[in-house]
Amino acid sequence: MKAIVYEGPKKVSVKNVDIPKTKDGEVLIKVSYAGICGTDLNIFAGTHPRAKAPLIPGHEFSGVVVSDGKKYKKGDRVAAYPLISCGHCEPCKTGNAHVCDHLGLLGIDCSGAMAEYISVDEEKLVELPDTISDEMGAFVEPVAVTVHALRENSFKSGDNAIVFGCGTIGLATALTLRNFGAGKIILVETDESRAKIAREMHFKVINPINENMQDLSKDVTDGVGFDWVFDCAGVQAVASALFDSVKVKGHIVIIAAYKKPASLSLIMGMFKETCILFTRVYRYKDFAIATDLVQKEKDYGKIITHKLPLEDGAKGFELLTTPMSGAVKVMYKIS
Structure with missing residues (x-):
């Protein structure tokens, strides 16, 4: 499959890599859209403390399930709650897994979504209704950040x-x-x-x-x-x-x-x-509320200024690191 790969500070390229193998509890997803966020820009700059090259970045995405799981079946449209929590530390045990002492994230601590396929724990998936487009499904994650900032x-x-x-x-x-x-x-x-x-x-x-x-x-x-x-x-x-x-x-x-x-x-x-x-990231409930918000508030779509093919991997990062480029949210249309 094709994927955008971070190879070192200020260097990304599009490469052919193996399709990920699913582990127990995971399903394979064919990615529809994947967005670049501030965390991805920190990775690109080489300043993120955990992201190590080579790495497929990306945690804002939508896609279609292509392997049956226990909960999700082939053809289901989904986004993902991309946090990886340990479940054992004090924050996790007291209902605050979003600020886990060992918090991880798709696209940093494992391969991310700037690729044709990604394998994700199906317990972390959020089903997208037909009333949400693929690109707006990939925009649920940043909206969840803002929902959390208000509700928390x-x-x-x-x-x-x-x-x-x-x-x-x-x-x-x-x-x-x-x-x-x-x-x-x-x-x-x-x-x-x-x-x-x-x-x-x-x-x-x-x-x-x-x-x-x-x-x-x-x-x-x-x-x-x-x-x-x-x-x-x-x-x-x-x-x-x-x-x-x-x-x-x-x-x-x-x-x-x-x-x-x-x-x-x-x-x-x-x-x-x-x-x-x-405020830091979001709770699962914030993600659910954000899914409802992007259905009814059409202006969120105006924030997406650029939709690029996967092959233009470097261009997306260039747009967002060039002052006054006019870029706000840049997404890759992958399938």
Whole structure:
């Protein structure tokens, strides 16, 4: 079969490799679509601590079952809950397997989905209804990240929010906020091509280069500040603006994975008694809710900017590592 293979820092190629053999409890899946996410970009850069070349990356995907299992049969359309938990550590035993002490992931700790076939434990599969297209089936995973960020932190309908970053997770967070009943939603982005997508979804987007964030937050919220501030950018410039945007007793949620250490004005957090929260991946329930969301909210599809054939493996990573390329979510159409 053909597969995109990570061969070392900033090097991927399309190669012919063996079709994976299924282990007990697994089924073979013919991959339909596979997306590139931030984790895959860290692998590509050579900075992921666990990913070792050669490796087939990819954990956001949809596909069709081609070998009968106990639960799923040939022809079933599926996505996958890609977390690998040990089941024995304290987080696993207390219902928090998504933050397992030894958490693994498809496409890092074993072969991933940027290939014609992948073998997956059928207990980790999620059936896709006919009302979800193959490409949106592959988009359930990033939406699950945003569902988890809201549900885990007790977001309430009617609360207002500001979202920093109009990448995949930033845009998806804004849409999930809208579907969870948020009041005012403001997005912050400097890349005009990404801001344009957000405006097409009928969001108000501001450029922090042209706006004073503290003044804007007060103007939009009648001088109070935002109930919720979501960091989906993961850069120092945003970290420096978080406390300017949040209200007293408000919440800051760090969704972005910071690649470099960042400094925060913690004294501002003290003055406002701000709650700073962090979120990681998702629970299985978040995945199920995300599946329902992508069925009813069509704007999630606008986040997918590029669909490439498997043979263009290197091009997908090039698009996402080139500034101002216009790429947000890049997917490979595999079958």
